[in-house]
Amino acid sequence: MTTEDRPLYDVIIIGAGVIGPCLAKNLARQGRKVLIAEREWSRPNRIVGELMQPSGLKALKQLGMIKAINNIDAIEVDGYYIEFDGQEVLIDYPSKNVESALDNSPVPDAIKKGDEDKIGSDSTISAKRWEESPNVKGAGFTHGDFLMNLRAQALAEPNVTKLDGNVTGLVKDDQQRVCGITVADQGVFKGRLIINCDGIYSKFRKEIGEDYVPTVGSYFVGMELTDADLPAPHHGHVLLGKHAPVLMYQIDPHHSRVLCAYRSKTLPRRADVLKYLHNDVLPQLPKKLQPSFEAALNKDGQDIYKAMPNQYLTARLNNNPGFICIGDSLNMRHPLTGGGMTVGLNDAVLFLKMIADVKNEDLDNEEIILEKMIDFHNERKSLDVIINTLSIALYTLFAADSRYLTILQRGVFAYFLRGGSCVEEPIGLLSGLIPSIWTLFFNFFAVAFYACRLNIQARGIIGFPLALFENVGVLITASFVLLPLLLKEILS
Ligand SMILES: Cc1cc2nc3c(=O)[nH]c(=O)nc-3n(C[C@H](O)[C@H](O)[C@H](O)COP(=O)(O)OP(=O)(O)OC[C@H]3O[C@@H](n4cnc5c(N)ncnc54)[C@H](O)[C@@H]3O)c2cc1C
Incomplete structure (x- = not known):
């Protein structure tokens, strides 16, 4: 199909990470023709997005996508365990009353099959336990498996078209309004509204402003521990000491993610990281955790750890005609508190609710969309x-x-x-x-x-x-x- 023969999409989404598929599924259910472009559709192996806070799960329910945490060996999370100088404290997540005081209403048209806002039972999650718990819960899971579930839900919508390709540029009309994307080796695809969800290393956020660049405060060095003897299973662990903070949580019944903060604003050298983990972190960890941490450190090969920058970027108003950023491309914070997906998913809920009454043919109406974006920018701030x-x-x-x-x-x-x-x-x-x-x-x-x-x-x-x-x-x-x-x- 040549570029000219291609249909005009109501919405084009760049990126099928955490946020892209959620928007794609729900926009499709609102009756929009959606194209979602992703350069890597195979299961990613990343150290990000593996602990979901209760408010993120609430947003997934509102999006009708909570079952994305089912059948991936996810772990129920009941709160946090913090250790400091040999002392420890266990902190439970809030009571359900705290959550019920918030707006829990679903996104319009999100729930079409009855129970899409209900968590299901599987080999690791019990819907009954979830139901009967007086407190809210979070969840730990493997990022790649969760993402593949989100993508599968989006691609099951007849109104969603999958595009396998690297988006290399934005197309603008005579008035400099963004009206399409260029994809490597595939040419141009046109849409009324382009939503950018290209994540942490966003190529296109600079469309909002040339100086719209994140700052790097430190790095997280991530490893996977096998059968770690955690001090408090079903809890996020924050381990404090003379070293920078260490974060740990189960991602399936046999594996735990450990993220060790590393004080550096540039990519740390491998030898320095390994020395730090061996000499500064390992000896200070709770004794019962040390064998699994040491085993991960002594693993053969180069692939002992992955390093990711911890970036900070304050959100700006999406006032660029035809183009909107949501997710990490709009806004980032330190991953210590596991809040990235929670902010992104709640933004998706807010955006979808706001846009629900906009007709397809008005999606390219600058005035209507800008008004919505001003409200979006102000309302999202509370969280x-x-x-x-x-x-x-x-x-x-x-x-x-x-x-x-x-x-x-x-x-x-x-x-x-x-x-x-x-x-x-x-x-x-x-x-x-x-x-x-x-x-x-x-x-x-x-x-x-x-x-x-x-x-x-x-x-x-x-x-x-x-x-x-x-x-x-x-x-x-x-x-x-x-x-x-x-x-x-x-x-x-
Ligand atoms: C070390 C670390 C740990 C984290 N841990 C947590 C956590 O435990 N809990 C939590 O809630 N948050 C966590 N986060 C944050 C969380 O990962 C992000 O907030 C979340 O992934 C953002 O989703 P997104 O959809 O905006 O971007 P992403 O999930 O990064 O998705 C972006 C997608 O866009 C695709 N893409 C990019 N460019 C192009 C292009 N040009 N063409 C086509 N496709 C493209 C990418 O392939 C990718 O699939 C962590 C972050 C870091 C750095």
Whole structure:
């Protein structure tokens, strides 16, 4: 078929990662003719997107796609386990009442087969257990398997056309409005609206602005542990110490993902990484975890670990005619809190709800779409500001490398040990179920003041003047960590 003979699609989606297929399926169900272009349709083997927060699962239900976590040996996740200097704390995910206070309504036309918003039972997931649990749950799974399920659901829609190819450029009309894509060796495909979901290394986000580039704060080095003896199965593990934070969670009954933060803004050298993992991380891990970690490190061959940059990018208004970014191409945060898919999926829900009443022939109407995008940009902030700010702020505290940050780090952990609202609110923020800027602000400074109090106690009467001096530094540091980030996110 020549370029001229090709149909005009209502929507073209670039990228079939986590977000692309969710948009494709739901837009198709809204009666749109959708083309989804992906350069690699085979199962990816990545270290990203393997722990889904409860709010991400809520969004999958609203999209009618929750069954994508079924039949992939996924692991139910009940909360977090945090270890610091040999002390530990277990934090449960919030009660279901917290979730039911939010908007749980499905995307229009998402649920056509009755139970598509209900989790199913399989060899590892029990729908009954899920139903009877008083608290919400998250899920751990292998990224590639989850993605293949999402893609299968999208491609099962008669209105979705699959395109196997590398998108190399955007096509613009005489008014400089984006109206199509160029695909390597295949030519041009035209659409009324182009949605870009090309992910972390986005080629096309610069369409929103030449200076729209992420910053790299650190790297995550990921390995897969076999039959790891986890201190708290069915929990995300955050292990703190002199090393940068280590994150761990089960991705199937026999395998756990370990992500070790590495303080570097450039791709770390292999020899340096292996030395760091051997000398700084391994000896400080809980004893029962060390054999599986060591076995992964001593694996034969080059493929011991994968490294990924931890990038940060504040969202901008999608005001480019004919072209919209969603997912990591729009917005990124530190993966420490596992919030990327949650933000992207909730954005997909919001976008699909907003666009539901737009007729196909109006999808190329700049005024209508811009109005929707302004609402989208403002409404998505309630969740996005929390998840993004929390991820960077927590990473800064957990990777503490200065005196004041270390005092704050101890304060965070001691704050969690108090229990009650000192854990319920932070875990509500992290799981994406308390989208309240005030709760984030209050808890962050409650931690800072608590850290100051503990510092005074630790210094004793003789050290009181020094503690006072240090506490001024602690409060200034806390303000510098939180406030610029929060303002940047709110004002973006
Ligand atoms: C180390 C790390 C760990 C993470 N862990 C978690 C976690 O545990 N939980 C969580 O919620 N989030 C996590 N994230 C974030 C999460 O992976 C992303 O938020 C999520 O994958 C974003 O989905 P997306 O669809 O925007 O992009 P992606 O999932 O990256 O998909 C982009 C797709 O576009 C395709 N593509 C790109 N360019 C082109 C092109 N030119 N032509 C055709 N196709 C193209 C790619 O092949 C890919 O399939 C992590 C991130 C990192 C870096």
